[in-house]
Amino acid sequence: MILSRLTARPIPLITGLLIALALPWAIYPPVALDIACWALFAAAVDLLLGHTGLLPFGHAAFWGGSAYVTGLIALHAGLPFPVAVLGGAATAALLAVPIGYLSARLRGIYFAMVTLAFAQVVYFAVNQWRGLTGGENGLQGIPRHFFGLDLSDPFFFYYAGLPLVLAGLFAAWRITRSPFGRVLTAVRDNPARAQALGYPVARYKLLAFVLSAGLSGLAGGLFAIGHGFASLDDVYWTTSGQVVMMVVLGGIGTLWGGTLGAALIVELNDYLATAGFQEIGLVTGTIFVIIVLVFRRGLWGTVHDLLPTPAPHRTPRRPASEGA
Amino acid sequence: MGAPATPPPVLTARSLVKDFRGFRAVDGVDLDVADGAVHALVGPNGAGKTTLFHLLTGFHRPTAGRIHVGGRDLTGKSPEQVARHGVARSFQTTSLFPQMTPREHLELALQAGTTLGWRFWRSDRALRRFTGRALDLLDQVGLAAHADEPAGALAYGRKRALELALALALDPRVLLLDEPTAGMGTEDLTRTIELIQRIRAGRTVVMVEHNMSVVAALADRVTVLQAGQVLVEGPYAEVRRDPRVISAYLGDAHAAH
Numbered sequence: 001m002i003l004s005r006l007t008a009r010p011i012p013l014i015t016g017l018l019i020a021l022a023l024p025w026a027i028y029p030p031v032a033l034d035i036a037c038w039a040l041f042a043a044a045v046d047l048l049l050g051h052t053g054l055l056p057f058g059h060a061a062f063w064g065g066s067a068y069v070t071g072l073i074a075l076h077a078g079l080p081f082p083v084a085v086l087g088g089a090a091t092a093a094l095l096a097v098p099i100g101y102l103s104a105r106l107r108g109i110y111f112a113m114v115t116l117a118f119a120q121v122v123y124f125a126v127n128q129w130r131g132l133t134g135g136e137n138g139l140q141g142i143p144r145h146f147f148g149l150d151l152s153d154p155f156f157f158y159y160a161g162l163p164l165v166l167a168g169l170f171a172a173w174r175i176t177r178s179p180f181g182r183v184l185t186a187v188r189d190n191p192a193r194a195q196a197l198g199y200p201v202a203r204y205k206l207l208a209f210v211l212s213a214g215l216s217g218l219a220g221g222l223f224a225i226g227h228g229f230a231s232l233d234d235v236y237w238t239t240s241g242q243v244v245m246m247v248v249l250g251g252i253g254t255l256w257g258g259t260l261g262a263a264l265i266v267e268l269n270d271y272l273a274t275a276g277f278q279e280i281g282l283v284t285g286t287i288f289v290i291i292v293l294v295f296r297r298g299l300w301g302t303v304h305d306l307l308p309t310p311a312p313h314r315t316p317r318r319p320a321s322e323g324a
Numbered sequence: 325m326g327a328p329a330t331p332p333p334v335l336t337a338r339s340l341v342k343d344f345r346g347f348r349a350v351d352g353v354d355l356d357v358a359d360g361a362v363h364a365l366v367g368p369n370g371a372g373k374t375t376l377f378h379l380l381t382g383f384h385r386p387t388a389g390r391i392h393v394g395g396r397d398l399t400g401k402s403p404e405q406v407a408r409h410g411v412a413r414s415f416q417t418t419s420l421f422p423q424m425t426p427r428e429h430l431e432l433a434l435q436a437g438t439t440l441g442w443r444f445w446r447s448d449r450a451l452r453r454f455t456g457r458a459l460d461l462l463d464q465v466g467l468a469a470h471a472d473e474p475a476g477a478l479a480y481g482r483k484r485a486l487e488l489a490l491a492l493a494l495d496p497r498v499l500l501l502d503e504p505t506a507g508m509g510t511e512d513l514t515r516t517i518e519l520i521q522r523i524r525a526g527r528t529v530v531m532v533e534h535n536m537s538v539v540a541a542l543a544d545r546v547t548v549l550q551a552g553q554v555l556v557e558g559p560y561a562e563v564r565r566d567p568r569v570i571s572a573y574l575g576d577a578h579a580a581h
């Protein structure tokens with residue numbers, strides 16, 4: 001059933017997989033892994049931003065929190081890296097329970113600000129707890145254990161990490177097309193109506209928040225293993241901002257759009273940094289403004305509109321059109 | 325239930341009060357709605373009808389007073405808890421999910437009574453178990469031919485019909501309809517009256533309604549509200565002759581004819 005659904009549109013699926021597999025041949029492998037991690041992070045944030053109607057501005061807490069926990073597990077327990085990453089993701093989801101409980105009943109800018117505030121608390125906790133986190137030095141020398149396999153070459157590690165990213169993206173896709181996802185659409189478009197039907201809206205938002213945090217943690221943990229360190233940058237608010245920017249660039253509510261946004265921003269950052277350019281934010285900011293003004297529905301939404309629509313008898317399910 | 329001569333009230337409100345920053349919108353309202361009755365709430369604009377509705381459905385929390393449905397205290401419960409206790413409502417202005425089709429609306433409403441909505445790992449094809457019942461309900465309200473159009477694109481009368489179908493899908497014991505005929509032309513009006521007559525079987529209906537011909541056609545009892553208080557309560561035939569009502573509300577309508 002799952003397979004028939006996925007293969008209903010084989011061409012985009014196969015194209016996507018081929019690009020994912022070919023990526024470290026085309027570009028610098030560590031950058032390829034960064035793109036994969038940020039793509040998953042963006043999809044996780046889009047679960048809230050595009051599919052639940054919540055703008056999270058503190059997801060660095062889950063990405064970075066998982067990066068540290070993953071690093072600590074890998075450093076001290078000597079477990080295979082996927083176990084460490086899953087441990088980080090589970091911790092991020094757990095951390096999201098109290099934060100989500102206290103913020104999910106808020107709306108719009110209040111939700112964004114409260115999640116930002118909690119993320120800053122996490123940032124200060126990580127910064128202060130030097131004995132565990134290394135403070136400003138971060139967590140260095142995170143190993144990549146995997147049953148004795150040598151994964152030190154970033155080219156090979158990309159392929160070791162890719163299944164985790166693909167599993168995470170699949171999970172995000174499944175969530176948006178589940179009975180739960182249907183309720184989220186209702187909560188996003190008309191929360192009062194959803195309540196009148198008997199849906200406990202705040203609890204649905206909380207579960208969406210926890211799932212989103214778990215997937216963000218999966219991405220952040222893999223990112224930390226890939227780099228071999230976790231740093232304060234991972235829990236800093238700019239990380240929360242950057243992922244939202246990727247989702248908006250790619251197209252809110254498109255799920256895959258964030259992948260394009262991630263590829264664009266990560267590549268651009270890398271290119272500018274390599275070129276020795278100092279004011280990276282100036283360039284990415286300008287591009288952000290231009291894309292938002294010219295392509296209202298983001299990169300993915302625009303491309304999607306240009307492509308011929310597939311078989312018309314299939315129920316169109318476009319979670320977010322213009323107004324989202 | 326052992327049935328006494330007059331059916332016991334299924335919905336009662338006692339001394340309900342709602343204050344908004346010093347303005348008392350509902351001021352000590354007592355309400356008894358008999359099981360199986362159609363009970364209309366009427367009154368001039370600003371009489372507190374909609375506020376009372378919001379209180380009865382949990383969208384507002386009363387400043388004072390108590391609400392019971394079927395012997396259960398629902399005072400201060402959340403809208404979803406009230407809905408789960410068998411009280412469904414429609415909204416005054418159509419309140420739908422514009423991107424969903426009518427079929428999807430009803431699948432969603434039918435799913436609300438199950439735990440399926442939590443299953444984020446399942447395919448949304450699992451919702452197909454509700455499709456048959458959804459199409460039945462759409463057929464009841466005359467929307468079968470429009471089951472797969474986006475709700476946002478439906479004509480006004482059809483949106484109102486979908487509103488009714490959504491409330492019906494919850495199979496409520498008490499159905500609260502907030503101005504079910506607002507803004508309707510004669511044709512839609514007639515159809516809606518027929519529809520409410522059909523769906524009232526086995527339920528209790530409370531409706532806010534401005535249109536007196538609709539009240540005359542449907543209501544067993546009428547409560548007239550004025551300035552947040554109950555002015556008169558009784559069968560329509562009595563209420564319409566009451567001099568206080570004529571001066572407060574019906575008088576205006578009569579003068580207009």
